[in-house]
Amino acid sequence: MLLELKDITKSFSGVDGDVEVLRGVSLELDAGQTLALTGESGSGKSTILHISAGLEVPDGGSLHLEGIEINGLGEAERANLRRSEIGIVFQQFNLIPSLTVEANIGFQAALAGRRDKIFESELVEVLGLTDQLKKYPESLSGGQQQRVAIARALAVRPKLLLADEPTGNLDESTSSAVLTAMLDLVGRTGAALMVVTHSAALADKMDRRVRLKGGVLL
Numbered sequence: 001m002l003l004e005l006k007d008i009t010k011s012f013s014g015v016d017g018d019v020e021v022l023r024g025v026s027l028e029l030d031a032g033q034t035l036a037l038t039g040e041s042g043s044g045k046s047t048i049l050h051i052s053a054g055l056e057v058p059d060g061g062s063l064h065l066e067g068i069e070i071n072g073l074g075e076a077e078r079a080n081l082r083r084s085e086i087g088i089v090f091q092q093f094n095l096i097p098s099l100t101v102e103a104n105i106g107f108q109a110a111l112a113g114r115r116d117k118i119f120e121s122e123l124v125e126v127l128g129l130t131d132q133l134k135k136y137p138e139s140l141s142g143g144q145q146q147r148v149a150i151a152r153a154l155a156v157r158p159k160l161l162l163a164d165e166p167t168g169n170l171d172e173s174t175s176s177a178v179l180t181a182m183l184d185l186v187g188r189t190g191a192a193l194m195v196v197t198h199s200a201a202l203a204d205k206m207d208r209r210v211r212l213k214g215g216v217l218l
Contacts, residue, residue, distance in 0.1 A: 002065065003027075006062045007025075008025040009022055010047055025212075025215070025217055031190045031192055033192050036210070037195065038211045039211050044215060065086075083112050086159070087153035088162045093148070094149065101140070119155065119157070123154055129151065157191070163182065167179065193206075
């Protein structure tokens with residue numbers, strides 16, 4: 001088992017007190033397996049993704065990645081784990097504005113000591129970014145920025161790939177290319193993929209599909 005969440009709880013402070021977002025969420029994900037996480041907006045899907053990445057610390061329950069209990073790690077240790085083993089595609093993209101597209105794509109892989117320019121070139125071609133490599137993020141459209149963020153996450157060849165609405169700003173043909181690239185990575189490396197999505201078409205391509213409602217998985 002690559003990823004295990006067990007009885008995860010999480011609350012956030014609101015105007016009228018604490019708001020319980022996750023109420024005992026448990027799920028498992030094996031290496032090479034793909035999972036679609038669905039549910040209404042605000043149901044806590046992104047919170048599960050952030051907890052799985054070690055970006056958020058749960059209030060209760062346990063989280064293991066390859067048998068390592070993430071809850072017990074310090075922030076620096078969790079950051080090192082994200083750098084080398086986890087690829088994340090955020091809705092906000094989080095590209096580095098002072099770096100070109102090419103440098104953004106190779107950034108995480110370089111930090112992890114896993115730079116593979118041949119593989120990066122394949123990603124660039126598949127995602128239609130060949131003509132954008134020398135540009136900076138501010139000059140790109142939202143869809144182009146999203147493709148750069150996806151290429152960056154894939155370039156490190158992570159063991160766990162987490163994607164929050166990865167095709168939300170893309171047209172149908174580009175969405176298909178993005179999904180193909182992500183599934184190809186899973187097939188090549190045995191990575192696990194968890195996708196938060198509202199797209200039924202994307203969810204249907206995953207091995208499993210679960211729905212979050214009222215803080216629990218259905």
